[in-house]
Amino acid sequence: MEFNDYTKISVANDVVILTSEKEIQDNKRTVAKQGLQVLLVKRTDSTYTNTWALPGGFVDADKGLTECTMHKLKEKTGLSNVYLEQLKTYGDNLVRDPRGRVISVAYMALATKQGLSGLEVNDRTAWFWLSMKRDNKHNVVDVSFYKEGEDLVLNDLAFDHKQMVIDAINRIKNKVEYTDVVFSLMPRYFTIRDLQTVYEAILGYQVYSFRRRIGNKVIQTNKVTTGDAHRPAALFEYNQGGK
Amino acid sequence: MEFNDYTKISVANDVVILTSEKEIQDNKRTVAKQGLQVLLVKRTDSTYTNTWALPGGFVDADKGLTECTMHKLKEKTGLSNVYLEQLKTYGDNLVRDPRGRVISVAYMALATKQGLSGLEVNDRTAWFWLSMKRDNKHNVVDVSFYKEGEDLVLNDLAFDHKQMVIDAINRIKNKVEYTDVVFSLMPRYFTIRDLQTVYEAILGYQVYSFRRRIGNKVIQTNKVTTGDAHRPAALFEYNQGGK
DNA sequence: ATAATAGTGTCTCTAAGACATTATGCG
DNA sequence: CGCATAATGTCTTAGAGACACTATTAT
Numbered sequence: 001m002e003f004n005d006y007t008k009i010s011v012a013n014d015v016v017i018l019t020s021e022k023e024i025q026d027n028k029r030t031v032a033k034q035g036l037q038v039l040l041v042k043r044t045d046s047t048y049t050n051t052w053a054l055p056g057g058f059v060d061a062d063k064g065l066t067e068c069t070m071h072k073l074k075e076k077t078g079l080s081n082v083y084l085e086q087l088k089t090y091g092d093n094l095v096r097d098p099r100g101r102v103i104s105v106a107y108m109a110l111a112t113k114q115g116l117s118g119l120e121v122n123d124r125t126a127w128f129w130l131s132m133k134r135d136n137k138h139n140v141v142d143v144s145f146y147k148e149g150e151d152l153v154l155n156d157l158a159f160d161h162k163q164m165v166i167d168a169i170n171r172i173k174n175k176v177e178y179t180d181v182v183f184s185l186m187p188r189y190f191t192i193r194d195l196q197t198v199y200e201a202i203l204g205y206q207v208y209s210f211r212r213r214i215g216n217k218v219i220q221t222n223k224v225t226t227g228d229a230h231r232p233a234a235l236f237e238y239n240q241g242g243k
Numbered sequence: 244m245e246f247n248d249y250t251k252i253s254v255a256n257d258v259v260i261l262t263s264e265k266e267i268q269d270n271k272r273t274v275a276k277q278g279l280q281v282l283l284v285k286r287t288d289s290t291y292t293n294t295w296a297l298p299g300g301f302v303d304a305d306k307g308l309t310e311c312t313m314h315k316l317k318e319k320t321g322l323s324n325v326y327l328e329q330l331k332t333y334g335d336n337l338v339r340d341p342r343g344r345v346i347s348v349a350y351m352a353l354a355t356k357q358g359l360s361g362l363e364v365n366d367r368t369a370w371f372w373l374s375m376k377r378d379n380k381h382n383v384v385d386v387s388f389y390k391e392g393e394d395l396v397l398n399d400l401a402f403d404h405k406q407m408v409i410d411a412i413n414r415i416k417n418k419v420e421y422t423d424v425v426f427s428l429m430p431r432y433f434t435i436r437d438l439q440t441v442y443e444a445i446l447g448y449q450v451y452s453f454r455r456r457i458g459n460k461v462i463q464t465n466k467v468t469t470g471d472a473h474r475p476a477a478l479f480e481y482n483q484g485g486k
Numbered sequence: 487a488t489a490a491t492a493g494t495g496t497c498t499c500t501a502a503g504a505c506a507t508t509a510t511g512c513g
Numbered sequence: 514c515g516c517a518t519a520a521t522g523t524c525t526t527a528g529a530g531a532c533a534c535t536a537t538t539a540t
Contacts, residue, residue, distance in 0.1 A: 007301035008251035011346065058250035061344050065334035089332045089348050091308035101304050103254065103348075105332050193519080208503050211520075230518040231510040436492075451530050454493075473491040474537035 012097070012104040013068055014056030014161060016087065016168040017077065019111045019127070020185040020198045034197040036185075037127040038165055039077070040145065043158055044124070047098050052128075052145070053158035054165070059105070069107045076125075078118025083110040083184035087168055096160050104159070108168040110184035128154065132169065138204035140169045169202070176202050180217065183238040191225060191233040192218070216242040255340075255347040256311055257299030257404060259330065259411040260320065262354045262370070263428040263441045277440040279428075280370040281408055282320070283388065286401055287367070290341050295371075295388070296401035297408070302348070312350045319368075321361025326353040326427035331410055339403050347402070351411040353427035371397065375412065381447035383412045412445070419445050423460065426481040432466060434476040459485040 017039040040052045055076045059068050066084070074080045084107055090096065091103030121127065128145035131153075135141050143166055145154040156162050175181050182199055195218070196210040207213065218236040225233045260282040283295045298319045302311050309327065317323050327350060333339065334346030364370065371388035374396075378384050386409055388397040399405050418424050425442055438461070439453040450456065461479040468476045 007253045007304070009254045009302060009304050010250045011252045011254065059252060059334075061250070061252050062337070064337060065332065065346065067335065086331060088329060089308065091302075091348070092310065094305070094307060103302075103308065105334070105346075191519090208505085209501095213502085227512090228518080229512045230516075231512090231520085233519055434492085451532085452528095456529085470539090471491080472539045473489075474493085474539095476492055 010097075010100065010102040011059040012056055012102050013059045013065070013072065013107070014054040014104050014159075014164060015069055015073060015076075015107045015109055016054060016165055017073070017109045017111060018168065018172070018185065019113055019116065020201070021113050021127070022194075034194055035201045036130045036169070036198070038130060038145065039119075040126060040128050040154075040157070041076075042124040048158035051158040052154055054106075054161045056104070065105055066107075069109075073109055076119075077111065077116055079111060079115045081115070083181065084108070085171075087164065087171060090160055090164065093160065104164075106164045106167070108171060110172070110181060112185065112187050114187050130165070130169070132204065134204045138173070140166050140173070140204070142166070143169070173202050173204065180238070180240075183217075186238065189221060189223060189235040189237060191235060193233060195236070218242070253340075253343065253345040254302040255299055255345050256302045256308070256315065256350070257297040257347050257402075257407060258312055258316060258319075258350045258352055259297060259408055260316070260352045260354060261411065261415070261428065262356050262359065263444070264356050264370070265437075277437055278444045279373045279412070279441070281373060281388065282362075283369060283371050283397075283400070284319075285367040291401035294401040295397055297349075297404045299347070308348055309350075312352075316352055319362075320354065320359055322354060322358045324358065326424065327351070328414075330407065330414060333403055333407070336403065347407075349407045349410070351414060353415070353424060355428065355430050357430050373408070373412070375447065377447045381416070383409050383416070383447070385409070386412070416445050416447065423481070423483070426460075429481065432464060432478040432480060434468060434478060435461070436476060438479070461485070 019037050019039075020034055021037055022034045039055060041055050043049055043051050043053050055072060057072065059065065063071065066086070069084060070080065073082065073084070087106040087108045089103060089105045094101055096102065096104075119125075126147065128147055131144045131146060132140045133142040143162060145157075146152060157165070172181055176199060182195065182202070185198055186195060192211055192214075195214070196207070199210070200206055217239055219239040219242075221235050221237055223235040225235065262280050262282075263277055264280055265277045282298060284298050286292055286294050286296050298315060300315065302308065306314065309329070312327065313323065316325065316327070330349040330351045332346060332348045337344055339345065339347075362368075369390065371390055374387045374389060375383045376385040386405060388400075389395060400408070415424055419442060425438065425445070428441055429438060435454055435457075438457070439450070442453070443449055460482055462482040462485075464478050464480055466478040468478065
């Protein structure tokens with residue numbers, strides 16, 4: 001085949017931005033659950049108007065793929081120093097975009113809430129909690145999205161964006177046990193329990209002797225939690241390079 | 244950004260086709276080493292003319308990504324029933340193709356030699372042995388290509404195709420221990436030693452008690468090898484679903 | 487017989503699974 | 514004080530690493 005305009009295709013670029021946060025409970029005697037959140041935007045374009053979707057858009061022909069994603073990420077969340085990984089390219093379905101043939105290169109970004117202070121959250125840009133359905137091997141097969149304190153539940157997103165979220169979670173699930181990706185989702189200081197809860201939210205099952213597992217990948221600081229109706233927990237930091 | 248021709252980019256599609264084969268040694272008392280081979284084609288196009296490259300080409304705007312890859316694979320190798328997996332999309336470098344901006348969606352295919360009988364090997368389409376350089380974690384950092392009985396050694400391929408091969412091997416390396424991908428590279432009947440050699444060629448290090456490791460993922464047949472200057476080895480088959 | 491690889495057995499050591507126990511602040 | 518969670522300890526079991534030993538064919 002020749003190099004000409006006939007071979008050109010519209011290329012989009014979508015980002016699954018994940019973070020973790022404590023879900024506030026009503027009283028101090030109850031566990032504050034911690035889980036995963038994903039950033040969604042309500043579409044203003046003519047297709048899938050007012051439908052929630054992943055942040056993204058068309059790839060600029062003058063920018064590299066990663067560069068372009070970084071750019072969108074900075075524009076959307078204000079942060080530039082995040083964990084970014086290419087997920088997969090979606091292009092088997094010729095009509096995944098009603099406007100015509102579009103393939104999309106999906107990325108996954110892991111962010112800490114503290115780094116996201118510049119992000120403006122409103123009625124068109126918001127964090128949604130993930131509720132996941134898993135198979136017997138703990139792989140995510142379906143996901144739904146909800147907001148804290150609201151009845152709204154999204155069972156689907158625009159385009160094939162739901163599948164991208166599913167693929168993203170399965171990707172970090174497969175990496176969480178032999179890499180240090182979890183820490184990209186944690187704030188600077190965290191308790192062992194916080195870390196374990198996020199870890200288990202990703203894996204989809206309970207782990208035993210968690211402290212033993214993470215070994216010296218964390219360093220204890222001299223800070224502790226206060227205000228809880230029980231023994232205070234020590235705050236830890238990520239120990240890069242630890243085993 | 245709007246949906247128009249400005250957002251269109253040339254999309255290519257390259258396939259890393261791997262297989263395994265015994266490297267013939269000169270006498271029967273020597274080990275017949277078994278390793279990985281990759282299918283390369285010598286380019287006829289105006290760019291990188293006469294340079295060895297991965298089989299591929301531009302994506303047809305009327306075909307799905309996987310469909311398009313399958314099509315090329317069938318056209319090139321004659322087989323349709325292979326393990327196929329999307330690898331990664333290459334598009335950070337704006338000048339990776341001298342003709343202009345092209346992104347490439349790379350796939351990896353694993354084939355058995357017996358299924359490849361329809362493949363016509365000549366001076367422009369050939370199997371090359373892989374010689375790999377690894378880091379201390381056994382990840383492949385560089386690769387070179389050579390043909391049996393020839394002095395020719397390729398230290399690079401056209402475009403960024405060498406990197407695709409490196410990424411492909413690291414991908415199956417990460418999968419070989421917890422999935423059954425190895426068997427996609429093996430012929431119908433194989434000895435434990437053959438399997439172990441391929442397994443180790445992928446991993447980059449020696450494994451102990453291999454028979455114990457693969458457990459009942461293999462079933463012993465009543466066939467044995469003959470003609471070797473030592474005790475004959477039992478031939479096994481892949482036991483799909485075994486643990 | 488002997489070279490050479492096939493195939494099995496076994497000993498050790500580490501890591502995971504599953505709990506039990508002790509510690510400590512808050513109401 | 515007693516509730517609730519933090520943090521550590523311990524017992525058991527499964528598997529990995531390393532290697533020794535036995536089996537079987539060709540020359």
